[in-house]
Amino acid sequence: xxxxxxxxxxxxxxxxxxxxxxxxxxxxxxxxxxxxxxxxxxxxxxxxxxxxxxxxxxxxxxxxxxxxxxxxxxxxxxxxxxxxxxxxxxxxxxxxxxxxxxxxxxxxxxxxxxxxxxxxxxxxxxxxxxxxxxxxxxxxxxxxxxxxxxxxxxxxxxxxxxxxxxxxxxxxxxxxxxxxxxxxxxxxxxxxxxxxxxxxxxxxxxxxxxxxxxxxxxxxxxxxxxxxxxxxxxxxxxxxxxxxxxxxxxxxxxxxxxxxxxxxxxxxxxxxxxxxxxxxxxxxxxxxxxxxxxxxxxxxxxxxxxxxxxxxxxxxxxxxxxxxxxxxxxxxxxxxxxxxx
Amino acid sequence: xxxxxxxxxxxxxxxxxxxxxxxxxxxxxxxxxxxxxxxxxxxxxxxxxxxxxxxxxxxxxxxxxxxxxxxxxxxxxxxxxxxxxxxxxxxxxxxxxxxxxxxxxxxxxxxxxxxxxxxxxxxxxxxxxxxxxxxxxxxxxxxxxxxxxxxxxxxxxxxxxxxxxxxxxxxxxxxxxxxxxxxxxxxxxxxxxxxxxxxxxxxxxxxxxxxxxxxxxxxxxxxxxxxxxxxxxxxxxxxxxxxxxxxxxxxxxxxxxxxxxxxxxxxxxxxxxxxxxxxxxxxxxxxxxxxxxxxxxxxxxxxxxxxxxxxxxxxxxxxxxxxxxxxxxxxxxxxxxxxxx
Numbered sequence: 001x002x003x004x005x006x007x008x009x010x011x012x013x014x015x016x017x018x019x020x021x022x023x024x025x026x027x028x029x030x031x032x033x034x035x036x037x038x039x040x041x042x043x044x045x046x047x048x049x050x051x052x053x054x055x056x057x058x059x060x061x062x063x064x065x066x067x068x069x070x071x072x073x074x075x076x077x078x079x080x081x082x083x084x085x086x087x088x089x090x091x092x093x094x095x096x097x098x099x100x101x102x103x104x105x106x107x108x109x110x111x112x113x114x115x116x117x118x119x120x121x122x123x124x125x126x127x128x129x130x131x132x133x134x135x136x137x138x139x140x141x142x143x144x145x146x147x148x149x150x151x152x153x154x155x156x157x158x159x160x161x162x163x164x165x166x167x168x169x170x171x172x173x174x175x176x177x178x179x180x181x182x183x184x185x186x187x188x189x190x191x192x193x194x195x196x197x198x199x200x201x202x203x204x205x206x207x208x209x210x211x212x213x214x215x216x217x218x219x220x221x222x223x224x225x226x227x228x229x230x231x232x233x234x235x236x237x238x239x240x241x242x243x244x245x246x247x248x249x250x251x252x253x254x255x256x257x258x259x260x261x262x263x264x265x266x267x268x269x270x271x272x273x274x275x276x277x278x279x280x281x282x283x284x285x286x287x288x289x290x291x292x293x294x295x296x297x298x299x300x301x302x303x304x305x306x307x308x309x310x311x312x313x314x315x316x317x318x319x320x321x322x323x324x325x326x327x328x329x330x331x332x333x334x335x336x337x338x339x340x341x
Numbered sequence: 342x343x344x345x346x347x348x349x350x351x352x353x354x355x356x357x358x359x360x361x362x363x364x365x366x367x368x369x370x371x372x373x374x375x376x377x378x379x380x381x382x383x384x385x386x387x388x389x390x391x392x393x394x395x396x397x398x399x400x401x402x403x404x405x406x407x408x409x410x411x412x413x414x415x416x417x418x419x420x421x422x423x424x425x426x427x428x429x430x431x432x433x434x435x436x437x438x439x440x441x442x443x444x445x446x447x448x449x450x451x452x453x454x455x456x457x458x459x460x461x462x463x464x465x466x467x468x469x470x471x472x473x474x475x476x477x478x479x480x481x482x483x484x485x486x487x488x489x490x491x492x493x494x495x496x497x498x499x500x501x502x503x504x505x506x507x508x509x510x511x512x513x514x515x516x517x518x519x520x521x522x523x524x525x526x527x528x529x530x531x532x533x534x535x536x537x538x539x540x541x542x543x544x545x546x547x548x549x550x551x552x553x554x555x556x557x558x559x560x561x562x563x564x565x566x567x568x569x570x571x572x573x574x575x576x577x578x579x580x581x582x583x584x585x586x587x588x589x590x591x592x593x594x595x596x597x598x599x600x601x602x603x604x605x606x607x608x609x610x611x612x613x614x615x616x617x618x619x620x621x622x623x624x625x626x627x628x629x630x631x632x633x634x635x636x637x638x639x640x641x642x643x644x645x646x647x648x649x650x651x652x653x654x655x656x657x658x659x660x661x662x663x664x665x666x667x668x669x670x671x672x673x674x675x676x677x678x679x680x681x682x
Contacts, residue, residue: 039436091436095380096603118475120459120604129472134459136604143606262437263461263477265484 005310006030006076007292008317010205010243011086011154011176013038015250016055020289021062021081027289030076030314031066031321033110033175033243037087039261042099045092049106052083067107069322084321086110086175088155090121090140097136097143104147109325110175111144112152113137113164116270117263122153122160125186126270130157133167145170148326154187154243161193170324171201176243178207182227183214187271191234198235203320205243206231210280211271212245221285225298228312237308241317242295248288252278346651347371347417348633349658351546351584352427352495352517354379356591357396361630362403362422368630371417371655372407372662374451374516374584378428380602383440386433390447393424408448410663425662427451427516429496431462431481438477438484445488450666451516452485453493454478454505457611458604463494463501466527467611471498474508486511489667495528495584502534511665512542517584519548523568524555528612532575539576544661546584547572551621552612553586562626566639569653578649582658583636589629593619 007028013035014020024032036048056065064075066082075082085107092108093099103111113122113133121137123130133141141164144151151172153161165172174197180188189197189204197204206228213219214227232240247254255278259270269277285294292313299309348369354376355361365373377389397406405416407423416423426448433449434440444452454463454474462478464471474482482505485492492513494502506513515538521529530538530545538545547569554560555568573581588595596619600611610618626635633654640650 041435094382095432097606098603117477118459118461118472120461123472127472127476131459131464131468131470131472135468135609136458139605139607262439264480265438266480268476 005313005315006072006318007296008072008241008314009033009246009289009292010173010203010241010317011035011207012244012246012248013088013250014246014248015254017249018059018062020248021055021059023289024081025062025079027292029081029289029292031072031082031084031317032289033084033086035088036085036108037092038089038115038258039091042092042094042096042103045087045103046106049085052085056083065107067109068325069318072318072321084109086112086152088112088152089115090119093140095120095136097139100140100143100149101147104149108149109321110150110152110173112155113140114157114160115155116259122164123157124155125157127157130159132159132163137164138167141167142169144168146328148324148328148330150324158190158193161189162196165193165196165200165202168200170328171203171320172197173203173205173320174243175203175205176207176209176212176245177204178212178227179231182230183212185212185271187212194231194235198239201239201323203239203241203316204231205241205317207243207245208283208286209245209247210282213283217281217283219283221283221294221298222301224283225295225302228299229302229304232304232308232312237304237311238316238319240312241320242292242313244286246282246286246288247279250279255279346654346656347413347659348637349413349582349655350374350587350630350633351514351544351582351658352376352548353585353587353589354429354591355587355589356595358590359400359403361589362396362400364630365422366403366420368633370422370630370633372413372423372425372658373630374425374427376429377426377449378433379430379456379599380432383433383435383437383444386428386444387447390426393426397424406448408450409666410659413659413662425450427493429453429493430456431460434481436461436477438480441481441484441490442488445490449490450662451491451493451514453496454481455498455501456496457600463505464498465496466498468498471500473500473504478505479508482508483510485509487669489665489669489671491665499531499534502530503537506534506537506541506543509541511669512544512661513538514544514546514661515584516544516546517548517550517553517586518545519553519568520572523571524553526553526612528553535572535576539580542580542664544580544582544657545572546582546658548584548586549623549627550586550588551623554624558622558624560624562624562635562639563642565624566636566643569640570643570645573645573649573653578645578652579657579660581653582661583633583654585627587623587627587629588620591620596620
């Protein structure tokens with residue numbers, strides 16, 4: 001009998017604890033892509049890597065570093081959760097293209113080219129104008145392709161996203177967002193973006209963050225799963241996964257920091273507002289990692305086959321990891337030691 | 342008898358030495374705005390401040406810190422040259438708006454919002470697209486206005502420059518560039534930009550860098566001064582000064598670093614080209630600071646009055662310093678101690 005397809009979550013940023021790692025196990029998560037940077041520079045990001053190294057030491061029965069697809073399969077077989085590092089911004093590479101390779105070596109496998117605002121590489125979805133990928137951005141995408149650091153455009157603006165898909169020689173990801181046809185939030189993605197992503201072999205991780213859901217915190221599991229079905233009908237099942245954007249146990253000061261970093265003296269409310277500035281309440285059917293089996297059941301409920309559920313719940317992400325985390329032109333998983341030369 | 346108007350150069354980046362400081366004295370320079378950052382982050386910029394502190398200690402007879410217009414007048418009266426710090430890029434403030442006030446306190450009086458490329462604040466003149474001032478850029482301009490750090494758009498793109506003039510509540514500067522009507526180089530400025538600059542009380546520093554000159558290294562003093570006269574006829578004398586862009590005694594590795602920093606793995610030649618990658622030869626009539634009196638003579642030669650020559654050679658910059666270096670709404674030179682609260 002073949003091993004079951006792993007469950008993989010395409011993005012989380014929780015206040016990490018043993019309790020959360022146990023919930024990952026209870027939910028059957030073989031891998032979670034965790035954010036280790038929103039605004040941190042290189043040195044601060046390294047400090048976050050160190051914090052994860054301590055967690056790996058402290059909870060070897062629950063979590064393990066996830067640097068390759070093989071790491072994820074091994075974690076699944078051993079009953080652990082592989083932790084894949086990613087950046088929601090390009091701040092860790094500062095203005096130094098040489099840091100791309102260094103960050104990959106340190107375990108980073110996803111990097112957003114921009115987070116809400118204009119970056120040195122690309123435009124964020126909250127800017128009034130979107131001029132597309134910058135001169136440095138073109139250079140950095142090429143370098144990310146070379147070493148196997150996945151371009152993530154979740155918080156980027158439309159034109160920048162389309163250009164990143166075009167410029168990147170390897171498929172990119174939108175780790176956590178939903179189709180705008182379902183809920184036209186600023187962070188959700190247009191048909192044009194999803195089509196370009198599908199054609200290029202990219203991945204879309206469906207978000208469970210209430211601002212990305214139709215009906216927000218009141219969104220029903222049925223409505224969410226019907227949206228997944230509609231997306232699959234239009235673009236196929238193979239590009240689809242989850243990217244819950246779960247920010248469990250974080251105080252509201254964290255979402256304020258995500259939105260404001262140190263770039264403004266006025267207060268920015270991002271997807272929130274002055275009278276609803278904090279984290280929104282998660283939908284009742286997705287409180288934490290233990291609810292992934294319920295999500296899978298919801299997909300069955302709207303007619304997905306068992307194989308399709310397995311693909312969406314993690315199989316597609318695993319294939320994408322296999323294709324994406326090693327050096328360009330190298331053998332699959334050739335970067336098991338992080339080497340790119 | 343009133344003291345003569347000081348000679349002021351609006352931008353230099355030389356390989357600083359006692360010999361150069363002596364040439365400043367021989368040329369009668371009361372102040373020079375020196376670049377202390379192209380790509381450096383905050384910490385690296387502080388190191389450049391420290392290097393200047395050592396130079397001030399070593400050559401107290403030749404140079405002195407220039408933080409206010411009064412510092413410049415005092416330097417002129419004492420036969421010294423006031424050194425005004427400026428950044429050609431916003432890299433010293435990293436992504437932290439709080440560093441604007443800190444940099445002002447450390448002596449910075451000019452900051453370019455972008456250098457050739459897209460920055461977090463604005464677009465550089467080598468990008469294919471120019472979306473204007475970013476969200477963070479709007480915040481930072483407001484903060485620069487508050488503390489008295491002058492917005493410099495010398496290496497920025499057209500729309501970003503026009504928007505910076507519009508958004509800034511205080512006049513801005515283009516410290517080193519020439520009118521494009523004379524020599525349509527990418528770094529030179531359109532009529533629209535010069536008009537907006539003139540209307541807003543801003544300053545234009547004429548560049549002597551060969552790539553900005555009609556005829557490049559072969560440009561004649563007469564042709565240069567005729568261009569100054571034509572600019573004065575169209576926009577008045579009061580916005581005009583010098584910004585020589587003198588990069589004396591620098592090896593060609595420095596111009597390669599200016600252009601490439603750490604943002605690219607391909608080689609960028611900026612205003613140069615593969616077969617002319619180094620610093621261009623300066624025109625014969627402007628080799629170093631000793632040639633400023635000759636420049637002033639050239640202005641007389643194209644019909645400027647003695648008072649006009651004094652304004653262009655330094656009087657206008659001194660007035661601009663007076664209006665610009667203190668806190669917003671404060672008394673002139675109120676920031677003698679760098680205090681902004």
